[in-house]
Amino acid sequence: MIVVRxxxxxxxxxSRRSLITIAGIAFAFAFLIAMxxxxxxxxxQLLRNGTELMVxxxxxxxxxxxxxxxxxxxxxxxxxxxxxRLLERLERHPQILAVxxxxxxxxxxxxxxxxxxxxxxxxxxxxxxxxxRLVDANALAKLRPGSLLLGVTLAQELNASExxxxxxxxxxxxxxxxxxxxKVAGIVRTGLAYxxxxxxxxxxxxxxxxxxLEPSRIHEIAIRIQDPLGAAEVGRQIxxxxxxxxxxxxxxxxxxxPQLSEYLELAGGANAFIIGLVVIFAAFxxxxxxxxxxxxxxxxxxMLNSFGMRPALITLTIMLEALFLALLGLxxxxxxxxxxxxxxxxxxxxxxxxxxxxxxxxxRVDPVLKAAWNWNAVIGAAIxxxxxxxxxxxxxxxxxxxxxxxxxxxxxxxx
Amino acid sequence: xMCRNMRYPIVTLLLILLGATSAPFGxxxxxxxxxxxxxxxxxxxxxxxxxxxxxTVATRQWKRTTELRIWSEGTEKVLxxxxxxxxxxxxxxxRVGDNIWNYLPKIDRVIRIxxxxxxxxxxxxxxxxxxxxxxxxxxRDYDIKIDFEGTRDRVEVYEFFLTPRxxxxxxxxxxxYQIRKSDLMPISGKFYGEDGQLKRVAxxxxxxxxxxxxxxxxxxxxxxxxxxxxxxxxxKELDFDVKIPEKVFSLNSLRGS
Numbered sequence: 001m002i003v004v005r006x007x008x009x010x011x012x013x014x015s016r017r018s019l020i021t022i023a024g025i026a027f028a029f030a031f032l033i034a035m036x037x038x039x040x041x042x043x044x045q046l047l048r049n050g051t052e053l054m055v056x057x058x059x060x061x062x063x064x065x066x067x068x069x070x071x072x073x074x075x076x077x078x079x080x081x082x083x084x085r086l087l088e089r090l091e092r093h094p095q096i097l098a099v100x101x102x103x104x105x106x107x108x109x110x111x112x113x114x115x116x117x118x119x120x121x122x123x124x125x126x127x128x129x130x131x132x133r134l135v136d137a138n139a140l141a142k143l144r145p146g147s148l149l150l151g152v153t154l155a156q157e158l159n160a161s162e163x164x165x166x167x168x169x170x171x172x173x174x175x176x177x178x179x180x181x182x183k184v185a186g187i188v189r190t191g192l193a194y195x196x197x198x199x200x201x202x203x204x205x206x207x208x209x210x211x212x213l214e215p216s217r218i219h220e221i222a223i224r225i226q227d228p229l230g231a232a233e234v235g236r237q238i239x240x241x242x243x244x245x246x247x248x249x250x251x252x253x254x255x256x257x258p259q260l261s262e263y264l265e266l267a268g269g270a271n272a273f274i275i276g277l278v279v280i281f282a283a284f285x286x287x288x289x290x291x292x293x294x295x296x297x298x299x300x301x302x303m304l305n306s307f308g309m310r311p312a313l314i315t316l317t318i319m320l321e322a323l324f325l326a327l328l329g330l331x332x333x334x335x336x337x338x339x340x341x342x343x344x345x346x347x348x349x350x351x352x353x354x355x356x357x358x359x360x361x362x363x364r365v366d367p368v369l370k371a372a373w374n375w376n377a378v379i380g381a382a383i384x385x386x387x388x389x390x391x392x393x394x395x396x397x398x399x400x401x402x403x404x405x406x407x408x409x410x411x412x413x414x415x
Numbered sequence: 416x417m418c419r420n421m422r423y424p425i426v427t428l429l430l431i432l433l434g435a436t437s438a439p440f441g442x443x444x445x446x447x448x449x450x451x452x453x454x455x456x457x458x459x460x461x462x463x464x465x466x467x468x469x470x471t472v473a474t475r476q477w478k479r480t481t482e483l484r485i486w487s488e489g490t491e492k493v494l495x496x497x498x499x500x501x502x503x504x505x506x507x508x509x510r511v512g513d514n515i516w517n518y519l520p521k522i523d524r525v526i527r528i529x530x531x532x533x534x535x536x537x538x539x540x541x542x543x544x545x546x547x548x549x550x551x552x553x554x555r556d557y558d559i560k561i562d563f564e565g566t567r568d569r570v571e572v573y574e575f576f577l578t579p580r581x582x583x584x585x586x587x588x589x590x591x592y593q594i595r596k597s598d599l600m601p602i603s604g605k606f607y608g609e610d611g612q613l614k615r616v617a618x619x620x621x622x623x624x625x626x627x628x629x630x631x632x633x634x635x636x637x638x639x640x641x642x643x644x645x646x647x648x649x650x651k652e653l654d655f656d657v658k659i660p661e662k663v664f665s666l667n668s669l670r671g672s
Contacts, residue, residue: 072475072476108526108532108535110526110527112524112525112526112527113527114527114529115529116529116532117531117532117535167524167526169517169526171536171539173476173477174477175472175476175477175478175539176479176502176503176539177503177517177519177538177539179519179521179522179524180522181522181524
């Protein structure tokens with residue numbers, strides 16, 4: 001215990017120098033907290049915009065369905081599957097918040113002289129509203145049998161407005177030209193220009209009829225879960241469920257949005273690099289302080305040595321002094337960091353003055369970036385700072401202890 | 416081209432005398448190559464024609480045969496109407512110039528095919544809407560040269576090498592056309608994409624005389640990327656230079672009224 005008291009007292013022998021070092025560590029930690037928080041905020045936001053728009057967090061397909069979206073490659077192959085039952089079972093999983101069955105077709109939409117190719121997505125309005133926010137729930141609710149929702153640019157191209165009649169023609173699964181008339185139930189803005197230009201929504205059964213697919217045949221089940229970062233584990237659990245249709249694959253957003261996944265990994269790497277850099281700078285500050293502190297006490301250390309105090313205890317005293325420096329710095333830094341985090345998570349960092357409207361890695365970026373706590377990274381940064389401080393203190397401590405006591409006692413008194 | 420022909424005045428003269436239908440002597444010039452291709456190109460069309468075709472489309476999942484009646488005039492006007500099976504009866508396509516309309520009897524709607532859908536399948540076949548528009552313009556859009564002349568599979572053939580002209584609005588990077596030397600009947604066409612990959616192969620067979628003309632009555636088109644799939648057109652009847660009333664190539668007639 002004497003060692004702890006010695007360390008603590010030593011800390012305040014040159015209080016100004018110690019305070020400056022503490023301030024340095026505090027500043028470094030506060031900076032790291034804010035940076036980690038903003039980086040996490042961007043991750044959360046990109047993930048939310050990337051997955052919640054359409055993809056969801058997990059998808060189930062036939063293994064040959066992607067990337068060509070061949071209409072024959074339905075879940076459960078040519079026979080299809082009792083998918084409503086599968087949906088119920090999926091919904092019972094504690095991590096799964098919502099599921100949405102989908103059918104995809106590509107065809108020609110026409111109002112006579114005006115025609116345009118479009119991807120028609122067959123959805124169940126109630127389920128779809130819970131998984132994606134490509135189309136808002138109010139518009140989806142208007143999707144009555146025999147109707148379509150048109151992307152806004154597509155509607156302009158077709159010169160169609162709500163209530164108009166649109167003919168849909170497609171290559172059906174039985175080789176015939178599938179053709180049906182639909183009523184335009186609404187015009188939707190997805191926020192992504194290419195979707196507004198190319199996408200129309202219908203009800204699953206209407207699209208199945210157009211494509212001559214049996215009611216048991218759907219192409220995709222999209223799933224939203226509680227923690228998107230835990231999608232791999234949930235995906236594994238789904239794959240292990242009993243009685244799944246044959247030949248399916250369960251993929252997470254990491255497989256489905258590889259660009260987003262790669263970006264997040266890259267950003268994680270960049271973060272670690274910056275954290276490392278800041279920690280090293282802080283460590284040099286501590287090294288400097290502790291070198292000064294030990295060399296000016298070289299006489300005293302030599303004396304303790306000659307009194308028979310064990311070198312290990314002397315080293316421990318010096319390192320404890322450094323640990324106090326680090327802990328005080330971290331505490332102060334956490335206080336400042338928490339205030340910054342509060343500001344950034346409530347008001348956010350307005351990016352518009354630098355970027356304007358922005359799309360990044362298949363996802364929309366909101367103009368105001370809001371920070372989010374990433375406790376693992378914050379704790380990791382704190383531990384890194386402590387360890388770096390201790391290493392920085394150990395080097396001068398070891399040297400000081402090894403100095404011959406006789407030499408040490410001859411050293412000039414600096415204080 | 417003129418200069419080159421002038422070096423072989425006798426050959427040129429003979430060709431003019433014999434007409435382009437007879438087999439030319441020696442290696443044909445670029446001009447003659449163009450004439451041969453043009454002739455092959457016009458073979459199934461004439462100035463105007465009226466045909467009855469059985470179209471069989473085979474894909475991995477299904478195989479269907481429909482019977483089509485085809486009216487054509489010049490290079491710009493075609494009307495195709497499905498006559499059988501009953502389910503598709505009345506479905507029709509009209510092409511005038513670069514425009515294509517489809518008529519769907521079930522919903523009783525005429526639909527114009529937009530430019531963006533030109534590469535989409537025509538009536539569920541392996542042909543695209545674009546094929547319907549571009550098929551008759553080989554000599555306008557391509558530079559043509561003889562690539563090979565000799566025996567292939569014990570048949571004397573010419574092989575023509577067609578490369579698109581710089582500004583030509585075409586989808587092929589090159590076409591290799593094989594034509595029987597004895598009677599200038601087409602044997603096969605190989606269509607390559609702009610990346611040099613073989614995209615589809617057309618094979619002609621069952622050469623028969625129809626309305627006084629020797630024509631290949633069976634044509635099978637196989638897309639390279641879908642092995643085993645094909646679209647086959649078999650001419651059951653073909654009449655040339657029929658007088659077709661102008662109103663046949665109208666939207667009203669497309670509707671079958």
